[in-house]
Amino acid sequence: MTAHPRSLAQPPVTVEVLPPAARFSLRLRAEARPVAETALALPLPDRIGRRSVGATRQAICLGPDEWWIDAPAAEADAIRSALDGLVPHALVEITDREITFQIDGPGALDLLAIGIARDLSRLEVGRGARTVFDGVQAVLVREAEHRFTLSVWRSFAPHVGELLEQGAREIALGL
Amino acid sequence: MLLIHCPYCDDTLPEPEFAYAGEAHIARPADPMALSDEEWKNFLFIRSNPRGTHYERWRHIHGCGRFFNAIRDTVSDKFVMTYRAGEPRPNLDALKEAAE
Numbered sequence: 001m002t003a004h005p006r007s008l009a010q011p012p013v014t015v016e017v018l019p020p021a022a023r024f025s026l027r028l029r030a031e032a033r034p035v036a037e038t039a040l041a042l043p044l045p046d047r048i049g050r051r052s053v054g055a056t057r058q059a060i061c062l063g064p065d066e067w068w069i070d071a072p073a074a075e076a077d078a079i080r081s082a083l084d085g086l087v088p089h090a091l092v093e094i095t096d097r098e099i100t101f102q103i104d105g106p107g108a109l110d111l112l113a114i115g116i117a118r119d120l121s122r123l124e125v126g127r128g129a130r131t132v133f134d135g136v137q138a139v140l141v142r143e144a145e146h147r148f149t150l151s152v153w154r155s156f157a158p159h160v161g162e163l164l165e166q167g168a169r170e171i172a173l174g175l
Numbered sequence: 176m177l178l179i180h181c182p183y184c185d186d187t188l189p190e191p192e193f194a195y196a197g198e199a200h201i202a203r204p205a206d207p208m209a210l211s212d213e214e215w216k217n218f219l220f221i222r223s224n225p226r227g228t229h230y231e232r233w234r235h236i237h238g239c240g241r242f243f244n245a246i247r248d249t250v251s252d253k254f255v256m257t258y259r260a261g262e263p264r265p266n267l268d269a270l271k272e273a274a275e
Contacts, residue, residue, distance in 0.1 A: 047185075048183060048184045048185075048238075048239050049184065049186075062239065063183070063238075063239040063240050063241065064183055064239060064241065066239070066240070117176060117189035117190075117191055117192075118188060118189055118192075129184075129238065130237060130238050130239070131188075131192055131237060131238065132191045132192055132237045135191075137237045
């Protein structure tokens with residue numbers, strides 16, 4: 001029996017679920033940003049879609065007054081209390097809200113195009129955005145040229161995961 | 176598919192990320208109790224519904240979440256421009272003159 005040559009090669013795109021890490025949603029006004037940056041030891045980007053990466057934490061700007069902060073689970077307690085009493089803000093832990101998929105491989109752009117209407121080739125590496133994947137609100141980050149992370153709310157994850165798996169199989173088969 | 180420029184994200188993005196939110200520049204009366212039923216009805220329900228240039232609100236709901244205003248031609252569906260919420264209504268004639 002001869003093996004199909006495609007099955008031996010690395011598949012053009014792979015989909016995996018990333019292990020959970022602490023994630024927070026932070027809302028505050030522009031004038032409170034410098035204080036929050038010092039307290040969190042993390043620069044908060046001031047333009048939508050930009051991301052800043054600290055030693056262990058990273059922040060992405062999703063709206064004029066909205067940031068997501070990702071950190072290792074061990075730092076969750078420190079972040080939870082970092083801004084107490086300093087500036088008016090809303091800091092909500094959303095670690096358990098989303099499932100994050102990692103889409104990796106040269107076929108990543110083709111795979112994401114099945115659900116996202118944006119022109120993703122224009123999204124620069126290291127930036128991200130909130131967008132819609134097949135009708136589901138999702139946060140997309142371009143980690144590298146061919147590597148993306150896609151976070152969707154937990155209840156949508158089975159649908160999105162299945163669609164990504166199916167798309168990845170189709171791309172692997174050259175359909 | 177329409178492509179809409181979000182003035183907050185400063186990017187031109189596909190329509191599924193946006194939600195339409197009715198006519199723009201309609202201020203709620205400061206003292207509703209002073210209005211007659213007729214005036215209140217007009218504020219609540221009566222809209223200009225023009226054939227041509229329309230000032231309207233959109234919300235970038237699956238993005239930055241902000242409301243903004245847009246000028247769109249209701250015949251051709253072409254967007255003339257979008258601008259941030261709270262900014263005064265742009266003068267269309269002045270815009271046209273500037274473009275020429």
